[in-house]
Amino acid sequence: xxxxxxxxxxxxxxxxxxxxxxxxxxxxxxxxxxxxxxxxxxxxxxxxxxxxxxxxxxxxxxxxxxxxxxxxxxxxxxxxxxxxxxxxxx
Numbered sequence: 001x002x003x004x005x006x007x008x009x010x011x012x013x014x015x016x017x018x019x020x021x022x023x024x025x026x027x028x029x030x031x032x033x034x035x036x037x038x039x040x041x042x043x044x045x046x047x048x049x050x051x052x053x054x055x056x057x058x059x060x061x062x063x064x065x066x067x068x069x070x071x072x073x074x075x076x077x078x079x080x081x082x083x084x085x086x087x088x089x090x
Contacts, residue, residue: 010068011085012037012039012066013039014059015063016059025079026039029079033086036086061074062078
């Protein structure tokens with residue numbers, strides 16, 4: 001079965017690169033989890049072309065995690081899923 005969200009080997013965390021709260025939380029995840037995920041601001045040039053099936057209206061509402069197996073998680077669930085991939089009692 002083809003999954004429209006399966007695009008990369010690593011999971012991709014989509015966030016608002018103009019939101020200080022979002023930037024701080026993504027930076028925290030990078031410090032804690034390392035390089036287990038790619039981060040992409042939906043405000044970057046080329047985002048729409050690279051992720052045509054991710055509506056900007058969703059991106060403007062919350063963070064979105066697209067996993068390497070094609071699963072999509074939003075909001076706090078996205079952060080929890082990322083933490084679970086690293087291990088630990090999240």
